[in-house]
Structure formats: C-alpha cells, structure tokens
Amino acid sequence: MYTKKKCVAMLLAGGQGSRLYALTKNVAKPAVPYGGKYRLIDFPLSNCTNSGIDTVGVLTQYQPLVLNEYIGNGQPWDLDKMNGGVHVLPPYETQTGASWYEGTANAIYQNMRFIERYDPEYVVVLGGDHIYKMDYSKMVDFHVANNADCTISVIDVPKAEASRFGIMICDEKNQVTDFVEKPKEPKSTLASMGIYVFTWEKLRKYLIENEEEANAKRERGEAWSKDFGKDIITSMLRDGQRLFAYEFEGYWKDVGTLDSLWEANMDLLSPSVPLDLYDPSWKIYSRSSYMPPQYIGENANIENSMIAEGSTVDGTVDFSILFSGVTIEEGATVNYSIVMPGTVIKSGAVVEYSIVGSDCVIESGAKIGKSPEQVANRDDWGIAVVGHNVTVSENKSVEPKQIIGENI
C-alpha cells in the first residue's frame, strides 16, 4: 500500500564525471567529497528534506559501491521513511533483456513504475553535481501558480559565460519561448540549472514518446538520443506546452570540472560568497564519520581555513579545506588546497593550489602544485591533482595542471 505523494524527486546520479578524472576513478561523481565533511549528493538530498520532499529516487549506474554505501537507508538525511524515503535505482534486467540507462530521460523512463507507486502530481528532476541551497517547494508553488507543464530553474550568469550553459529565452511572464544548448551567441543570460519540475502526467507522455521515437531512429540507423534538455524540453516547446523559467537567486555552482570543484571549495572561505553551512534552519546533512574533535597542535599555524572532525594539524594551513581524519604534520605546509578524508601530509611536504584525494600519503619533501606567481608562463599554471589512495614519495613533485592517479 503506497500513499499518494504530491511530489517525487528523481536524482540523476549516474554520471561518470569523466572531467573529474582521478577523483572519479572508483567513485560516482555525486559521491565526490566537498566542503570538509560533505559529498556532492548531500546538497540535493538535504534540499529535498528541507523542502518537504520525502520520496527520492537516486538513479545510479557508474561505480555505485561508494554511493550506495553512503546513501544507505537514507537516515542521515531523514529519508528513512515507512512510506517513501530515498531509494537507489540501478538499471535492471527484465524479461525482454537488460539495458543500461541510455541518457537522462531514459533513466527516468525505466523507473516510471517507481514514480507511479506514489501517484504524484509533480516530479522534480535533479542533478547530483551542483552546490546550492534551494527550497524546491517554492519552485513547485511557482509551477502550480503558472499552471505550467514544466518549470526549469534558471540562474542569471555573466554574458561572457553564457555560452557554456543551456540558455533559456523567456517572455516577460517568464514563459520559455526558446531553449539553446551552449549557444555561440547567447540571446539571454538565463542558464538552466538542471533542475526541473514536471507535471507528472505530461512528463510521462513525453518520456514514452521520446523512447519510441529514439528507438525507431535507432532501428533506421539514424542519430538518436534520450536526454532531458535535448529531447524532452525541445519536444515540449515544439508542441506549445507551458514551460516556465524559475529564477533562482543565491549561490549555485556546477562542479563538473576539477577547476570548478577547487573553486567551489575555495568559495566557502570567501566572506562574500552567500553559501552558509552554519544555518540551523537549512542544515546540509551528511553521513558522519564518528571521529573525535580535531586536534590543533603546538606548532600549528592556521588561517582562513575549514577543517573537519578527526583531523590533526601541527603544520601550516592557509586558505585550505581539510576533510575528516586528515593529518598535517609539523613542518608541512598546505596553501589554497583541498585535502580529502584520511590523507596524511608529512613533515616538510608542501601542497599548494592542489586537490589531494582521500587516503593519500604525501611523504616529506614532496611538492604538490605551485602558486600562479611561481610559474613563468601563466598558461602553464593550473591546480595540481592527486587521486585517491595515492602515495607521493619523498621529494617527488606534482606540477601545476598535472593529474596523477598512481603512486609516484
């Protein structure tokens, strides 16, 4: 017996996150650590709970072990429910055969039975790789007030960056008139945040149509796709459905690349960035590690940094984010860097402008990354990245822009 839900959220967490390279070798992108004690997926999951959405399907297919383990029964996000709650939905085999998720729309199509159990009015579609705090219930209210078929959350981006996003062109009532994916000459600066509210009945219809159309094209040997932005939104616009843009104001950051992941972490240290992790009315929940409080030693020198529980710091830490259980030995230096859980930075090692993955050992005298000032040609500068479980031996270096996934 399933009771009816007004809203069901579907979280697309299947992405490989190939642009995060070494950090997603064994971990799905939504399980990538962020902000000292979180993983990317904590943001949409916490937003769901704080918005009163208590039924969430998480669509996974790439390296699901860590992510499945992390989500577990959903208890850290209060999503362990008798009716509803969080459910991990991997691809599965049926009588007609097995199929991987062939795009974002297809992933939801394959799980229509999950949604229908709750007979919802609306379905909220979310991504797993954005950092933001958002009340989805306000967006649903906006959707209802406009009698919309689909509402797309948008954010005003600088004109120079608009060509990186899917851009919405709207009339004065916020009704979407056109949608262009990564336009060369953007006609608007309203970028899609990859957050959609659909009237379920309409979404259902378009998912089935897209599936049939795409399969027919595939049989004819034509190009096909089963994607939200590309197919569902475009078809709905073509058919004159009511699509609206819901303008979001606040902090929103896509962490699709190593640079943006580093920046999004550094943003937490900037007083001008409006992302408050200490607001008791909108907490970001995460699965805790049961470690003692952090210990800061006699020789420590810490400035403008964020450090999580279980860490031991006796070295210099400046403008950096240390995750739980990190050790910074006396005489080690960490500047403008992100150090993920369980990593040890030994005495005399220098880590600058870098991302160091979890459970790494940076031996003494090793040098990871450089500041932009230390690099003669500015084009050669970029953050250095050490993947998870990597040992960097004594006196070895990792240059700016270099990404290593194996011991050196």
Next chain:
Amino acid sequence: MSVNYNVLGLIFASMHDGYVSELTKQRTMGSIPFGGRYRLIDFPLSNFVNSGVTEVGVITKSNYGSLLDHLGSGRDWDLSRKKGGLHLLPPYSQTGGIYKGRLDALSNIWSFVEHSNAKYVILSNADVVTTIDFNPVLQQHMDTEADITLIYSKGMFDSDKNNCATILDFDSENTLSGVLVDPQMAGECSQWLDMLIISKEFLKKIVSEAASRNQYSFTREILQGKNNEYRIMGYEHKGLFMRIDSIQSYYTANQMLLDSEKRNALFKKSMPVYTKIGDNGPVKYGLESDISNSLIADGCVIEGTVENSILFRGVTVGKGTVVRDCVLLQGTKVGANCTLSSIITDKNVEISDEKVLTGSETYPLYIGKNGKI
C-alpha cells in the same frame, strides 16, 4: 564485532550526580558534555556496542530530560533494534520515593532484566570515562567460574582530591580480599571502575535477597558484606580511565585529551565512540585566528586566539579574543577582545565584547548554562 545476544548491558546513568552538582543542576551524570562532542554516557554505550552487546538498559534517576533528548531511539549508537536495542528505565521504587542504591534500582527494574534472554549482565556507570572491550572480561569470568568479576584499574588516588572511589584488594589468586570506600590515603591503588560482570541468575539471587532485607547498597552489602561467601574476582583494565568526581576532575579530564597519547588511548580506530549527530559544518578559522594545543569540535567559528583549550560544538570566538586553558561547552559565544583563562562555560553561555575572566587551573571558574556576561 558480531552481536553477542548472551549479554545484557546496564548503565547507571545518574550514579554520583551529586559530586558534580554544578554540571548536574539541569542534567544527569550521563548527559554531561565531555571531550568536545560527547556526553559521558557515550563511553559506556560505545563500549557495549563495540563489544557486541546490543541490548542495553539505561537506569536513570532524576533530571534525565537532556539524557532522553541525547539518546532518542538509540539510533546513533546503532541501538534502535528489534532484537534488544536501547531501553530507558526511568526511576521507580517499590519502597516509595526514588531508589537509594544499585540493588534497590535493580530490584525496581527487575522485570526488564528478567525479560531478557541474556545469560550474563554487565553493569557500568557513566562517571568513569574509558574505552574497554568487555569480551576478554567475559571470557575470564567464565574461565574462573566467578560469581562476580569486578573491573578495576591501577591509578593514583588521593582522598583530599577524589570522591566516591572504591579501592579493591586482591589476594594472590586474584580473588577479592578487601574493599575500602574513600579511605584516608594517597597513592597508587586498584580502583574499581564501577563495572562488573555477573550471571543473570546470580544477580537475581542477590537482588531478591537484598530486597527482602531492605538492603540497597551493592558495595556495602555484597562487596564488603559477602566478600568471603561469594567468589568475587578482579579483572585489570590496563587502558586510560578518568573518573568525573568533581568540577576540578571534570576540567582535568577534558584537559587530559590534549595529550596525544591519552587521546589515542580513549579514541581507538577499532572502537569508535558514538554520539548523537549534530550535523554541524566543519570548523571555520578566520584570517587572524591563532590556535595551539586545542581540541575543537565541528561547527565552531574561530576568529581569535585559542590555546590549551577544549571547544565543544558550535562555539564562536570573536576577533582579538584570547581563550587560554578553557573548556567551553557547546554553543558558547565569546565576543571580540575578551580574555578568558581557566574558565568552564556551560551550554549556550554568552560573553560580550571586552570581558576579562580569570579562573585558576586548580580551581577553574564555572559559568552556568545560558549565563550572559
């Protein structure tokens, strides 16, 4: 560790409340905050869970609102279980009024113990902080066919400084030969950690006998009174232990955690200490922060100087402020340009800008819950 359904754990969460009257004014022993992010009851609870004991009764006495709030359903200790799990046993006395001693308390909750399928019972207090695996103790208890196995540690005792200590003497066979409560002495001795293992059957016998004779003190009637009659053995626990028996010892015990060796003895990777999850953000250190030799819990925001101190969850320290040799409990807000030394602030104390507060290391100044200065 796999689950051991053969053992029932019982915690006396309100034992010795009176010795730390400042901290127990609005709470009970078990819910006294400790070590930055814990409450005292987290230690016995985690000891049980890490030893595979997943059926645990918590015996309370008074002021247990904060304890109930902390424990909830027991989920954070993985004790929200169908089989066993956490059971709260509020006070109730057959003799009228609140129970007087361990035997009286056990007699009142006997139906809970009776209902359990466990063969053995482990009793623990909440005022002794230690990390212990009960499995070797249980093994010894079975091997020696003891009636009661007392867990003790060797440590310094000074009657001028310590309260409520039970000093044990054992003969060459490791059987109990003498029991002194708070003797006038100072020096190293075997101190009972107020933990013991006993079979349910034997416990039933002594509890019902005590009830029929109107006796309530386990130490007096059993350890001292039946010392020769029963086979009472000792098990030496070699780990670190701290007894919270005064506001001074509370301060010292917290300060001890600044010593890496002691911290590692209490917080072992193989035996995590579980506690209620607060979902605080990581600690944020400002541009002018200067920290040394301190233990700092999640959710703190520090702009000033902190030395030799323990900061609980969500403490804020303003710019230009110096916090030295302090224990600041959760939610303490210290404004800008203050100087605090040897202070204990209880929960949610607010200290406004420019204040200077000084205690002494041997007599720390205590500021009560929600105090505003």
